[in-house]
Amino acid sequence: xxxxxxxxxxxxxxxxxxxxxxxxxxxxxxxxxxxxxxxxxxxxxxxxxxxxxxxxxxxxxxxxxxxxxxxxxxxxxxxxxxxxxxxxxxxxxxxxxxxxxxxxxxxxxxxxxxxxxxxxxxxxxxxxxxxxxxxxxxxxxxxxxxxxxxxxxxxxxxxxxxxxxxxxxxxxxxxxxxxxxxxxxxxxxxxxxxxxxxxxxxxxxxxxxxxxxxxxxxxxxxxxxxxxxxxxxxxxxxxxxxxxxxxxxxxxxxxxxxxxxxxxxxxxxxxxxxxxxxxxxxxxxxxxxxxxxxxxxxxxx
Numbered sequence: 001x002x003x004x005x006x007x008x009x010x011x012x013x014x015x016x017x018x019x020x021x022x023x024x025x026x027x028x029x030x031x032x033x034x035x036x037x038x039x040x041x042x043x044x045x046x047x048x049x050x051x052x053x054x055x056x057x058x059x060x061x062x063x064x065x066x067x068x069x070x071x072x073x074x075x076x077x078x079x080x081x082x083x084x085x086x087x088x089x090x091x092x093x094x095x096x097x098x099x100x101x102x103x104x105x106x107x108x109x110x111x112x113x114x115x116x117x118x119x120x121x122x123x124x125x126x127x128x129x130x131x132x133x134x135x136x137x138x139x140x141x142x143x144x145x146x147x148x149x150x151x152x153x154x155x156x157x158x159x160x161x162x163x164x165x166x167x168x169x170x171x172x173x174x175x176x177x178x179x180x181x182x183x184x185x186x187x188x189x190x191x192x193x194x195x196x197x198x199x200x201x202x203x204x205x206x207x208x209x210x211x212x213x214x215x216x217x218x219x220x221x222x223x224x225x226x227x228x229x230x231x232x233x234x235x236x237x238x239x240x241x242x243x244x245x246x247x248x249x250x251x252x253x254x255x256x257x258x259x260x261x262x263x264x265x266x267x268x269x270x271x272x273x274x275x276x277x278x279x280x281x282x283x284x285x286x287x288x289x290x291x292x293x294x295x296x297x298x299x300x301x
Contacts, residue, residue: 021108045091159262162295185218263279
């Protein structure tokens with residue numbers, strides 16, 4: 001697939017416009033990977049990329065259905081266990097509208113998939129979206145926006161799903177972020193109720209090594225900052241307040257997915273059940289949801 005590449009003094013970014021405007025790779029000027037290394041020849045879905053965008057909702061929807069506006073909305077299941085997962089833009093083509101040395105902009109319009117031979121949109125509302133990647137100094141800024149282009153109110157959410165390179169020189173980093181609450185989940189990793197205070201083994205408010213533990217956990221009451229520290233170098237992620245939730249996922253390939261998202265997993269159903277704090281958004285026609293996530297390199301990259 002064709003790639004779009006932008007480069008600055010400290011970072012080089014490769015993007016796949018035909019596959020959700022997903023990130024193929026992010027490297028420091030030394031060549032050291034910041035996100036996980038993927039084989040371009042083997043990337044067939046966004047789940048095999050280094051980072052992808054989740055729109056018009058993030059993470060999982062139980063049974064691929066939810067109530068909204070007095071109606072029961074049924075989506076096509078996208079997982080083997082009957083869930084709808086990670087939105088409906090991550091494996092679809094986006095249009096690159098602008099590319100400069102250090103800036104790439106891509107747009108998406110769900111109306112482009114009405115009446116096509118392929119699968120139509122798995123979302124009953126019309127929407128548009130934008131992603132912009134900007135490199136400046138040691139920073140990558142990723143700005144995502146979602147606009148309701150329908151004539152009806154629309155539930156809305158978004159997120160980023162970066163897979164971060166974990167081991168550098170045989171060193172496993174410490175992870176630090178300030179979040180006070182998390183969710184209990186069932187066998188499908190769906191929350192069973194409102195967020196609760198952390199147990200000691202779930203708390204990363206002091207630098208903590210992941211070690212051999214595995215995680216697939218959503219946090220909230222998060223201040224929007226996290227840090228991975230290898231000693232001689234560190235990576236800092238800073239998210240706008242719209243990203244009120246953080247998913248921590250130890251991927252099977254050994255990478256670490258740290259996903260800023262705008263709402264709780266299965267928020268569409270939780271909110272309908274009266275569970276508070278899910279941060280599900282509703283957009284009126286023409287309204288936009290937007291936010292930026294920054295990755296910053298510190299130390300010897």
